[in-house]
Amino acid sequence: MIKKEILKTIVKLFDKFLNTELHLRLVSENSEKFYKNSYDVKEYDLIFIHIPKTGGTTFNFVLDELKKKENIKIKQRGHFSISIKTSSSNEKTNYCTVIRDPIERSISWYNRCLGDKNYYSHGLAKKGFDVFMRRCSEVHNTFCKYYSGYLDQEVNEYTMNIALNNLKNFKYVFSFENLENELKNFANNHNLNLSSIPKFDYNSKKTDYENLEYKNIAKFYNPYDMMLYNAAQKEIFNLNK
Numbered sequence: 001m002i003k004k005e006i007l008k009t010i011v012k013l014f015d016k017f018l019n020t021e022l023h024l025r026l027v028s029e030n031s032e033k034f035y036k037n038s039y040d041v042k043e044y045d046l047i048f049i050h051i052p053k054t055g056g057t058t059f060n061f062v063l064d065e066l067k068k069k070e071n072i073k074i075k076q077r078g079h080f081s082i083s084i085k086t087s088s089s090n091e092k093t094n095y096c097t098v099i100r101d102p103i104e105r106s107i108s109w110y111n112r113c114l115g116d117k118n119y120y121s122h123g124l125a126k127k128g129f130d131v132f133m134r135r136c137s138e139v140h141n142t143f144c145k146y147y148s149g150y151l152d153q154e155v156n157e158y159t160m161n162i163a164l165n166n167l168k169n170f171k172y173v174f175s176f177e178n179l180e181n182e183l184k185n186f187a188n189n190h191n192l193n194l195s196s197i198p199k200f201d202y203n204s205k206k207t208d209y210e211n212l213e214y215k216n217i218a219k220f221y222n223p224y225d226m227m228l229y230n231a232a233q234k235e236i237f238n239l240n241k
Helices: 002-018 022-027 056-070 102-115 129-135 142-148 157-168 176-189 212-220 223-235
Strands: 046-049 095-099 172-175
Touching: 046 056, 056 176, 095 142, 095 157, 095 176, 102 129, 102 142, 102 212, 102 223, 129 212, 142 157, 142 223, 157 223, 172 176, 212 223
Parallel strands: 046 095, 095 172
Antiparallel strands: none
16 A cells, blocks of 8 residues: 555656656546446446536435335446446446536536545646646546447547447436436336435536636537537437537
């Protein structure tokens, strides 16, 4: 453990003086090396694909209640993609997720990193939103990466279509913009004894969502996530976006 902490310190110093993101890459939420995506889907009754800053902590609370009531096995509590062991569309029905406007999610993730000096991406966020978006892989078409399973590859239209087709086969897909109502319906459908859906918000700093410069920068780095999100609005939520 001591050696590991010393290595972290050395890597951070290396980043500081050479202007690199080696430490960020080592602990990245999107790395196949540290967030394995080769688990066995058939071991679980439900698998929550939790993209950061999509209300996942709130949904995990509801899933905990479901797990206690129905005594089922749920894979949750972590940021991992679909499994590359998934071999058929039937297996994808085990998945559930919450999807959010990629632009707002990027800004929210930036605020989260900027507001916590102990967070591993804090130093990068301090350099400004444009630098953060350019050099942080966790705000580059993240939904497509998680829903396709190709975490360490650059996203293209082919990857996006895989992600969209996978998403259509998920058992549950919730919209962040209407999450409270959708989770209430989910709880009622499963006869969960929840009088209200609690909100766990670890980023109370809701700023810059209407900042046009930020929005344009975030769009530039998330073209395929925007395609995926807009397609989901039409094909999954039946909304004209």
